[in-house]
Amino acid sequence: MKKSKKRIVILGSTGSIGQNTLEIVRLFPDKFEVVGLSAGKNTGLLAEQIEEFQPVLVAVETEADAQKLRKRFSKSPVKVLSGETGLREVASLSRADLVVSAITGIAGLRPTLAALEKGKDVALANKESMVVAGDFLRKIAARTGARIIPVDSEHSGVFQCLNGQKKKFLRRVYLTASGGPFLKVPIKDLPNKSCGEALQHPRWKMGKKVSIDSATLMNKGLELIEARWLFDLKPDQLDVLIHPQSIVHALVEFKDGSVLAQLSQTDMKIPILYALTYPDRLESPLPSLDLTAVKNLEFYPVEKERYPLFALARRALETGLSFPVVLNAANEVAVEAFLEEKISFGQIYSVVDYCLQSHRAVSINSLEDIFVIDQETRNKARQYLRLKGKQK
Ligand SMILES: NC(=O)c1ccc[n+]([C@@H]2O[C@H](COP(=O)([O-])OP(=O)(O)OC[C@H]3O[C@@H](n4cnc5c(N)ncnc54)[C@H](OP(=O)(O)O)[C@@H]3O)[C@@H](O)[C@H]2O)c1
Incomplete structure (x- = not known):
C-alpha cells in the first residue's frame, strides 16, 4: 500500500528555520506536504511560498497584509488569516500531522500551545516557549498525546542520545556552544562591539535575534532552561561546553561514566529532517561528516567574564x-533595542540584570501569570531604556 505524505504546518516559514524546513520539503516532495504556513511581515516571500507549496491555510501579522494576499490569491483555494487568532488557527489545522514551531520569541508561545492542545506533534525550534512555559507545554502534551520533538541542534542531539536509554541511569547532559563571534576578542573590547560584528556568527547562519543571543551566550542559557523541561532534568544535571568547531552538538553522561555524543555537519537541515521524520530516518543527500577533515575537536569551560548574560x-x-x-522578556526587549542600534552590546546585560535584580521571584500558577509577568517586565525594561537614553 502507498504510504501517504506527512502533512506539515510551518509557523515562521519566512525565517531561517522555516526556509530550511521548506528546503527539506523540496528534497523529499513525495514524503511531505505543506498544508499551512505563517509569516510575520515578509509577505513577499510568503507569497512565493504559497505559489510553490500550495498550502490550504496561511496567516500573517496584520489584516492589511492579509487583504493584499487575498486579492493576489483570489483564484486560489488558499485561505488567508491574520493576527493572533489566525496564527492559532493555522497552528491547530485539523488536517496537519506535525507543526513546526519556528517563530522567534514569546510570540511563538500561543500558537505552540494551540497545536499541542489539538494533539498535534510539534517540531519545536521556538525555544522561548519552553523557557517561559516548559512545565505547561509538557503537561498539555502529556494530556493530549502530542509529542514535542526538538529542532535545536543541541536538543536534537540529547534527544537522539537518550533514545532507548533509561532516565534513572543518566548523570549529566552537556550542550555545546561555538562561543559565537567574540570567543577570542579581548574582554575589554566587548561592551562596544557593533551590531554588524555581533551578527557574524562563525558557524551557523540564523535569524538576527538568535545570532545576537549566540554572541552573548544567552542563547545557551535559554537552551539550558529549554533542556531542563524537554528532558525533565535538574539544573545541576545540565552544563555547557564551548566547542568552537560545532561538530559535537550534545553529550550525555551515564552513571557508569560512559558518554554518548551526537555529531553532525553544522547544518540545521540535519536536525530539522530528524524532527520531521522521527522516529524514522531518511536517506539524505545532505553532506556527510568527514572527521579527518575536521581534525581537531576542542572543548573549553565557559569564561564567566566573557559571557555575563550566561551567568544570569x-x-x-x-x-x-x-x-x-x-529573563526572556528583558532579553527580548534588550536585543531588539541593540538591533535597532539604540543601545550598546554591553547594555544588553545591564537591561537584563536590572530586570532580574528588581524582580521578586513568584510561583507561576497559570499561563495567564506568564503573560502578565512577561508584559510587566517588558514595560520595566523599556522604562529603564528610556531613562538611560535621557541620561546620555
Ligand atoms: N536559525 C537557527 O539556526 C535556529 C537554531 C535553533 C533554534 N532556533 C530558534 O528558532 C526560532 C526561529 O529562529 P530563526 O532563526 O528562524 O528566526 P528568524 O529568521 O528571525 O525567523 C522568525 C520567523 O518568525 C516570524 N515572526 C517573528 N515575529 C513574529 C510575530 N510577532 N508574529 C508572527 N510571526 C513572527 C518571522 O516572520 P517575518 O520574517 O515574515 O516577519 C519569521 O518567519 C527562534 O526561537 C530561535 O531561537 C533557530
Whole structure:
C-alpha cells in the first residue's frame, strides 16, 4: 500500500528555520506536504511560498497584509488569516500531522500551545516557549498525546542520545556552544562591539535575534532552561561546553561514566529532517561528516567574564519560578533595542540584570501569570531604556 505524505504546518516559514524546513520539503516532495504556513511581515516571500507549496491555510501579522494576499490569491483555494487568532488557527489545522514551531520569541508561545492542545506533534525550534512555559507545554502534551520533538541542534542531539536509554541511569547532559563571534576578542573590547560584528556568527547562519543571543551566550542559557523541561532534568544535571568547531552538538553522561555524543555537519537541515521524520530516518543527500577533515575537536569551560548574560540565565535556571519569564522578556526587549542600534552590546546585560535584580521571584500558577509577568517586565525594561537614553 502507498504510504501517504506527512502533512506539515510551518509557523515562521519566512525565517531561517522555516526556509530550511521548506528546503527539506523540496528534497523529499513525495514524503511531505505543506498544508499551512505563517509569516510575520515578509509577505513577499510568503507569497512565493504559497505559489510553490500550495498550502490550504496561511496567516500573517496584520489584516492589511492579509487583504493584499487575498486579492493576489483570489483564484486560489488558499485561505488567508491574520493576527493572533489566525496564527492559532493555522497552528491547530485539523488536517496537519506535525507543526513546526519556528517563530522567534514569546510570540511563538500561543500558537505552540494551540497545536499541542489539538494533539498535534510539534517540531519545536521556538525555544522561548519552553523557557517561559516548559512545565505547561509538557503537561498539555502529556494530556493530549502530542509529542514535542526538538529542532535545536543541541536538543536534537540529547534527544537522539537518550533514545532507548533509561532516565534513572543518566548523570549529566552537556550542550555545546561555538562561543559565537567574540570567543577570542579581548574582554575589554566587548561592551562596544557593533551590531554588524555581533551578527557574524562563525558557524551557523540564523535569524538576527538568535545570532545576537549566540554572541552573548544567552542563547545557551535559554537552551539550558529549554533542556531542563524537554528532558525533565535538574539544573545541576545540565552544563555547557564551548566547542568552537560545532561538530559535537550534545553529550550525555551515564552513571557508569560512559558518554554518548551526537555529531553532525553544522547544518540545521540535519536536525530539522530528524524532527520531521522521527522516529524514522531518511536517506539524505545532505553532506556527510568527514572527521579527518575536521581534525581537531576542542572543548573549553565557559569564561564567566566573557559571557555575563550566561551567568544570569544560569541563575534563572536554578531559581526557577518566575525568573525565566523575566529573563526572556528583558532579553527580548534588550536585543531588539541593540538591533535597532539604540543601545550598546554591553547594555544588553545591564537591561537584563536590572530586570532580574528588581524582580521578586513568584510561583507561576497559570499561563495567564506568564503573560502578565512577561508584559510587566517588558514595560520595566523599556522604562529603564528610556531613562538611560535621557541620561546620555
Ligand atoms: N536559525 C537557527 O539556526 C535556529 C537554531 C535553533 C533554534 N532556533 C530558534 O528558532 C526560532 C526561529 O529562529 P530563526 O532563526 O528562524 O528566526 P528568524 O529568521 O528571525 O525567523 C522568525 C520567523 O518568525 C516570524 N515572526 C517573528 N515575529 C513574529 C510575530 N510577532 N508574529 C508572527 N510571526 C513572527 C518571522 O516572520 P517575518 O520574517 O515574515 O516577519 C519569521 O518567519 C527562534 O526561537 C530561535 O531561537 C533557530
